[in-house]
Amino acid sequence: MVASSSSVVQVYPLSSYTFGTKEPKLEKDTSVADRLARMKVNPASLRAPTVDESARVRECSYFKEGMRTSVEGILLVQEHNHPHILLLQIGNTFCKLPGGRLKPGENEIEGLKRKLSSKLGANSTAHQPNWQIGECVANWWRPNFETVMYPYCPPHITKPKECKKLFMVHLPEREYFAVPKNLKLLAVPLFELYDNVQRYGPVISTIPQQLSRFQFNMISQ
Amino acid sequence: MVASSSSVVQVYPLSSYTFGTKEPKLEKDTSVADRLARMKVNPASLRAPTVDESARVRECSYFKEGMRTSVEGILLVQEHNHPHILLLQIGNTFCKLPGGRLKPGENEIEGLKRKLSSKLGANSTAHQPNWQIGECVANWWRPNFETVMYPYCPPHITKPKECKKLFMVHLPEREYFAVPKNLKLLAVPLFELYDNVQRYGPVISTIPQQLSRFQFNMISQ
Numbered sequence: 001m002v003a004s005s006s007s008v009v010q011v012y013p014l015s016s017y018t019f020g021t022k023e024p025k026l027e028k029d030t031s032v033a034d035r036l037a038r039m040k041v042n043p044a045s046l047r048a049p050t051v052d053e054s055a056r057v058r059e060c061s062y063f064k065e066g067m068r069t070s071v072e073g074i075l076l077v078q079e080h081n082h083p084h085i086l087l088l089q090i091g092n093t094f095c096k097l098p099g100g101r102l103k104p105g106e107n108e109i110e111g112l113k114r115k116l117s118s119k120l121g122a123n124s125t126a127h128q129p130n131w132q133i134g135e136c137v138a139n140w141w142r143p144n145f146e147t148v149m150y151p152y153c154p155p156h157i158t159k160p161k162e163c164k165k166l167f168m169v170h171l172p173e174r175e176y177f178a179v180p181k182n183l184k185l186l187a188v189p190l191f192e193l194y195d196n197v198q199r200y201g202p203v204i205s206t207i208p209q210q211l212s213r214f215q216f217n218m219i220s221q
Numbered sequence: 222m223v224a225s226s227s228s229v230v231q232v233y234p235l236s237s238y239t240f241g242t243k244e245p246k247l248e249k250d251t252s253v254a255d256r257l258a259r260m261k262v263n264p265a266s267l268r269a270p271t272v273d274e275s276a277r278v279r280e281c282s283y284f285k286e287g288m289r290t291s292v293e294g295i296l297l298v299q300e301h302n303h304p305h306i307l308l309l310q311i312g313n314t315f316c317k318l319p320g321g322r323l324k325p326g327e328n329e330i331e332g333l334k335r336k337l338s339s340k341l342g343a344n345s346t347a348h349q350p351n352w353q354i355g356e357c358v359a360n361w362w363r364p365n366f367e368t369v370m371y372p373y374c375p376p377h378i379t380k381p382k383e384c385k386k387l388f389m390v391h392l393p394e395r396e397y398f399a400v401p402k403n404l405k406l407l408a409v410p411l412f413e414l415y416d417n418v419q420r421y422g423p424v425i426s427t428i429p430q431q432l433s434r435f436q437f438n439m440i441s442q
Contacts, residue, residue, distance in 0.1 A: 082376040139433045151433035152411045155303040190373045195423070202416070206430045212360045212372035213431075 007135060008215045009170065014077040014084065014187050015221055017175050022123055024182035027090060036145050065104050068162045071112040072099030073169040074137060074207060077187050081218045084187040085207060088119065088179075095186065095200060097166065109133045112167055120177045120185075129175050134168035137210045140203055149203065164203070166210070173219070228356060229436045230391065235298040235305065235408050236442055238396050243344050245403035248311060257366050286325050289383045292333040293320030294390040295358060295428060298408050302439045305408040306428060309340065309400075316407065316421060318387065330354045333388055341398045341406075350396050355389035358431045361424055370424065385424070387431070394440070 074097065075086040087095040098119040102111040113131045121128045140149040142162035153160050179185045188200075190208040197205045295318065296307040308316040319340040323332040334352045342349045361370040363383035374381050400406045409421075411429040418426045 080376055083373070136434045138430060150412070151415060151430040152304070154412060155301055155410075189376075191371070191375060194372060206427055209359060209372040209427045210431055210434075213357045 007213070008217055009076065009134075009168065010219055011076050011078040011083055011216050012171065012173050012219045013221045014079050016173060017077065017171075017177060019185060020122070020176065020178045021181050022178040023180065025119065025180035026182065036147065067160055068101055069108065069111075070099065070101045070162065070164040071108050071115065072097035072164065072166050073112055073116050073131075073133070074166060074211070075169045075171055076211075076216075077171070078216075078218045079187065079189070082189050082191065083211070083216055083218075084189045085193065085204075087186045087188050087204070089184040089186050090182070093199075095188070095204065097204065108165060109167075112169075116169065119183075120179065122176060122178045127176065129177075130172070132170040132172070134170045136165060136167055137207070138166040138203075140164040140166075151206075166203070166207070168214075228434070229438055230297065230355075230389065231440055232297050232299040232304055232437050233392065233394055233440045234442045235300050237394060238298065238392075238398060240406060241343070241397065241399045242402050243399040244401065246340065246401035247403065257368065288381055289322055290329065290332075291320060291322045291383065291385040292329050292336065293318035293385065293387050294333055294337050294352075294354070295387055295432070296390045296392055297437075298392070299437075299439045300408065300410070303410050303412065304432070304437055304439075305410045306414065306425075308407045308409050308425070310405040310407050311403070314420075316409070316425065318425065329386060329388075333390075337390065341400065343397060343399045348397065350398075351393065353391040353393070355391045357386060357388055358428070359387040359424075361385040361387075372427075387424070387428070389435075 077084050077086065086098070088098055089095050098116055099112060100115040100118070102108065106114075112133055116131050117128050138151065140151055140163070141153045141157075141160040142149045142164070143154050143157040143160050145161055149162075149164065177185065190211070193200055193205050194208040195205065199205075298305050298307065307319070309319055310316050319337055320333060321336040321339070323329065327335075333354055337352050338349050359372065361372055361384070362374045362378075362381040363370045363385070364375050364378040364381050366382055370383075370385065398406065411432070414421055414426050415429040416426065420426075
């Protein structure tokens with residue numbers, strides 16, 4: 001049987017971290033509808049392919065690769081002794097967690113490290129953060145080629161189209177993040193996310209409930 | 222660092238379990254407002270005291286005992302290969318998880334076992350279920366003597382009045398439950414709870430999101 005004691009998470013102040021910029025990471029789709037249409041025809045193309053991968057990616061399809069898996073990271077900092085989550089803002093309203101989709105067959109943890117470095121790491125591979133991927137916090141399933149996702153695979157759905165997995169990322173005491181120039185990195189307090197599905201959507205707005213089981217050890221500077 | 226693999230939970234069919242009845246467990250308060258008023262004056266009286274305890278309980282107060290801790294259990298069964306949660310229904314609308322408040326200084330796990338036996342165990346102590354208390358799934362804090370609770374301790378609240386902790390309870394393959402005659406025991410599917418704060422309140426309606434990290438192993442009969 002599993003131990004019942006809470007997991008302790010060290011949370012360092014936002015001011016412990018240094019932020020720079022790097023070249024833009026362009027989103028492949030300008031709307032959710034675009035993305036879903038592309039996913040149906042060619043789900044593997046939903047991550048930005050490297051030049052080497054492009055030929056292979058073009059051949060992929062949902063019917064070939066099966067369910068897509070996305071992985072996203074929850075990076076915590078504290079301000080005023082309250083936990084804040086790092087979110088990437090695209091344009092003026094849409095926020096998302098850093099992460100992205102796995103390559104077919106890719107390990108979840110390795111894939112999340114790759115995506116975090118792509119979104120927040122320095123361009124030099126010598127200065128990549130040593131990402132510490134922790135607990136799985138949530139899973140969300142997309143049963144159809146539509147925007148709606150559920151925190152369970154709905155009954156009678158035998159082949160969900162996508163599974164999105166959220167993981168805790170345990171940050172070290174100090175780190176440098178490079179933010180793509182077309183995105184903004186925000187530290188959003190849990191009390192702003194909670195009960196705010198209108199602004200953050202169902203996945204991000206229920207992170208406070210999913211983190212409530214952790215004991216946060218707030219480190220002062 | 223903590224392992225990232227999902228916890229696996231065995232979920233047996235509802236038909237594996239046998240249900241009987243026992244004498245009513247009367248609620249001490251007929252409304253949430255009554256309960257909060259009593260909690261302010263005398264928080265320890267919010268659990269039903271035994272005769273032996275009554276004298277001591279009457280002396281207790283929030284200012285003496287400090288923050289109250291409640292513990293509740295999430296008991297899962299499956300129907301049609303979809304997880305269902307066992308809820309106790311009081312009257313025609315109000316549903317709650319089995320559990321209750323701890324005695325001052327009581328261990329959380331032992332206290333939850335005591336509360337589960339009180340709510341769902343047979344009257345004979347010889348036939349009590351061997352409760353397997355598992356993972357902490359959520360914590361909720363009540364900052365003031367009011368109904369609202371949050372999945373974090375709000376900033377600037379140094380002395381929350383109550384903390385409610387939800388734990389997974391791993392049921393065995395077969396079990397007998399005795400349900401107090403004034404309550405109904407319901408098996409409610411996750412898809413009914415999800416996004417249904419109007420019917421189930423903020424604590425119960427977000428259990429599907431909190432359970433999404435588990436891998437359910439649905440056992441057929």
